[in-house]
Amino acid sequence: MIAIAAPLLACAALTFSAGWALAGDVTVTLTGVQARGGDLLVGLQTQAQFLKHEGVYGERIENPTAGTRTFTLHDVAPGDYSITALHDEDGNKDMKLVNGRPAEGWGMLHGETLRAMPTFDQVKFTVPASGNVALTVAMDYPAN
Numbered sequence: 001m002i003a004i005a006a007p008l009l010a011c012a013a014l015t016f017s018a019g020w021a022l023a024g025d026v027t028v029t030l031t032g033v034q035a036r037g038g039d040l041l042v043g044l045q046t047q048a049q050f051l052k053h054e055g056v057y058g059e060r061i062e063n064p065t066a067g068t069r070t071f072t073l074h075d076v077a078p079g080d081y082s083i084t085a086l087h088d089e090d091g092n093k094d095m096k097l098v099n100g101r102p103a104e105g106w107g108m109l110h111g112e113t114l115r116a117m118p119t120f121d122q123v124k125f126t127v128p129a130s131g132n133v134a135l136t137v138a139m140d141y142p143a144n
Helices: 002-019
Strands: 024-033 039-045 057-062 067-076 079-088 106-108 125-127 133-138
Touching: 024 039, 024 079, 039 067, 057 067, 079 133, 106 133, 125 133
Parallel strands: 024 133
Antiparallel strands: 024 067, 039 057, 039 079, 079 106, 079 125
């Protein structure tokens, strides 16, 4: 009986503590959005997912209008994340490059200071165990 009870208690404890995991909301404000058709794709990525076609939380804004767009990602687990925005004008869900430079609008946290491919540490932010986060990401568009 004791041999079976210990694993059951451990499982129950894990289940109970998992139910109490805290999460916060991440409010994102995108500035400088241009009306160029397509979709605005925004995603949060962990360090393991950084700059890959993966993400744990995201938002898609169809045919965005020019100006500022604000939205909230709810119940984001505590931890470190990057945020990437792509104005996918051609609908291929990839950053279009011309001569190694972005040919579509994009944005990252602290993106205006980047001069080369960023590292996760340059663009990360932290969602605390309790509380919410508000971020502003400036969109950058190539000249037509």
